[in-house]
Amino acid sequence: MTQKKFVFTNRNLHALATHDPNSASKATEYSDQTVAGLKMIVGTGSKRFAFRYQTVGGRKRYAPLGTFPAIDVAEARRLALEMRAIVDRGGDPLEDRDRVKAMPTFREFVRQEYLPYAYQAKPGSAHDDESKFRLHLEPKWGALRLCDIGTRDVQMHHAAMRQSHSAGTANRHLALISATFRKALEWGRVDRNPAAGVKAFREENQRQRFLTSDEIGRLFAAMEAEPNQTAVSALKLALYSGARREEVLQARWEHVDLHGGQWWLPKTKSGRGRYIALSDEAKALLTSQSSLGTSPWVFPGRFGDKPLNNPRKTFCRVLAAAGVEHLRIHDLRHSFASLAVNAGATLYEVQDLLGHSSSAMTMRYAHLADAGRKRVVGKVGAVVTAAVRQAAGDEEDKAA
Structure with a gap:
């Protein structure tokens, strides 16, 4: 790849010729003299800004900034300087991107991490949890990365379950989703729990049926x-x-x-x-x-x-x-x-x-337990009545 260095301006970048398709390299790279690490990558049909840097640990990295002229020189320099500041503080500007790329899908997290934990921590309900995942949640969210599932997705699933099932069943799904993302948050997989703040439906199905x-x-x-x-x-x-x-x-x-x-x-x-x-x-x-x-x-x-x-x-x-x-x-x-x-x-x-x-x-x-309560209440009443009668009798004795 050809290396060239000059002060970037919008005009001179517009004037750059496209890369020779017959060249052995895939693109031509130009360096800005104003901001160290800011690059212009010119291909056969595009021009794009990038930032090259080296982490504290010595790792060389490449961060794409955007295509030209969709973003201009001033914007590219601003982005590059922000990344340079992170590097100077010992950080890595691409750390968040790497974490997102490495983030598991909902299915992967549930199967490989959450369910093995659930079967150890709460074996009594893990089987039911797995059934909810398999029948209802994985068909909707299985291929999505954890970070791609938002509060609206949770609310829509909660509402859909209420349409086809009872309020209690819908709320059990909400509780399971919240528990799953709490663990993902605790284990550093996500930054937030999308189920947090979603209100449970009022349950009026506390059905009582007893055999006579x-x-x-x-x-x-x-x-x-x-x-x-x-x-x-x-x-x-x-x-x-x-x-x-x-x-x-x-x-x-x-x-x-x-x-x-x-x-x-x-x-x-x-x-x-x-x-x-x-x-x-x-x-x-x-x-x-x-x-x-x-x-x-x-x-x-x-x-x-x-x-x-x-x-x-x-x-x-x-x-x-x-x-x-x-x-x-x-x-x-x-x-x-x-x-x-x-x-x-x-x-x-x-x-x-x-x-x-x-x-x-x-x-x-x-x-x-009404009958038992009535017996207790009756005994209390009898004690009060006896005390009142005793007091009245004492008063009569004094008067006599």
Whole structure:
């Protein structure tokens, strides 16, 4: 490449001849005498400004500034001087550009960095997170670099999920996106979290559905005629224990202590293991299950090497046979809590039985404790009345 040096002006740069296409080099490079490092690169059909410099570490670098005459000499010198100032302070003007070029796509970050972390840090929910990524987020953002996903993209996805799903589901997606970008921010992948400040939808779908005594009787009667008794037993244990569906399906015999009446859950939604106390009915059910084979799973699938996948079809059949409507498998857990409260359990005890990480989650069952509250209020009222009567009696004695 030919090297030439002179004071750049707009006029003399306009006058520069285009590069000879027959030359061995691809372009001709000219240097400005006014600003060290400012170059004009003249090709066969274009003229462009560039800045050449050397970092503190000795690395030689080339920074394109723009084409001429789209930017003129004054603008090119201003840009070059700004870069020169960064170099003089020991920095690298192309550091940000390099970081953006090296930035992973959304799919790469999720698959290679976030999900491996999630499976270690919060194994109870990582599978659901991966499902959300695979089904909803990667089809939209998979090929985009992390820095190319903005607040508007997050808001549009949040709104689209609300159109096709419940407000709660849309909010779970927003929470996952925010958690993903918080980690990307913490690990130096991005400069900001595009989900920060996006408001969650108001959730009015805190649906409460509890089985009545009559429905429980009809449901268990229908279960007797169901061919898939393994799935039936799993559903019964969900009602007897208040465990979540996946906790029941993933139950292993090595974690069940029938003699001690305990069932250990090594992985829960909160990420912490916990024990579940087994009632006599639950122990009888598990004892019956233990005699069916040698699978390590309490509720094995067809071949025994994997757990039962999903009892939903069985559940739908027994609901139809029992004439019970508008019930989800998760409502068996709600029904357990309802029965516990009605049996005299305090909300604190229900929180412990369900493994809730905070009392706020258990407060949804507070209205079921009305009878207990009325008894307490009645006792308080009786104490006040007795105190008032006692005081009135003392006054009468004094007067006498």
